[in-house]
Amino acid sequence: MSVRSLLTAALLSASVVAVAQPAYAAAPAVKITKIHYDSPGSPDNGGNRSLNGEYVQIRNMTKKAVNLAGWTIRDATRRPDHVYTFGKFVLKPGKTVTLRTGKGTNTSTTRYWGRSGGTLAYIWNQVSDTAYLRNPAGKLIDSCSYNSSRQDYKIC
Numbered sequence: 001m002s003v004r005s006l007l008t009a010a011l012l013s014a015s016v017v018a019v020a021q022p023a024y025a026a027a028p029a030v031k032i033t034k035i036h037y038d039s040p041g042s043p044d045n046g047g048n049r050s051l052n053g054e055y056v057q058i059r060n061m062t063k064k065a066v067n068l069a070g071w072t073i074r075d076a077t078r079r080p081d082h083v084y085t086f087g088k089f090v091l092k093p094g095k096t097v098t099l100r101t102g103k104g105t106n107t108s109t110t111r112y113w114g115r116s117g118g119t120l121a122y123i124w125n126q127v128s129d130t131a132y133l134r135n136p137a138g139k140l141i142d143s144c145s146y147n148s149s150r151q152d153y154k155i156c
Helices: 003-015 048-052
Strands: 030-036 055-060 072-074 083-085 096-100 110-112 128-134 140-147 153-155
Touching (some): 030 128, 030 140, 140 153
Antiparallel strands (some): 030 055, 030 153, 055 096, 072 128, 128 140
């Protein structure tokens, strides 16, 4: 190899700069997609229809079913009655489940918190709050916050 070829190769290799790609956090496999925090007609007396107008939606972002048994959703308060724990429930790939605050019959697309008892039964504050989704080990999987009295819901 000639001296000229060696110098060219050396210059080329010295000019190559390794650029590190930024590290991106992997999107959660299951995420909160919407909180409807100001149900139609509220404030009111906390009737079941109004309570069920308040809800949070959770979507499986993967192509595999996710077993949500033992997962929890809660708001920012530390009140134990503001924690919903999923029982036996599998969220199918790409599907969304709506968790309504009031009472009703659970289905594959809608779950019910089962709350009643007037205005204190509401979970989501009408101006600002945060929803937290945790797996059975207590690891935070996703959260969504809102701070607006001009909207009735937040797309997360």
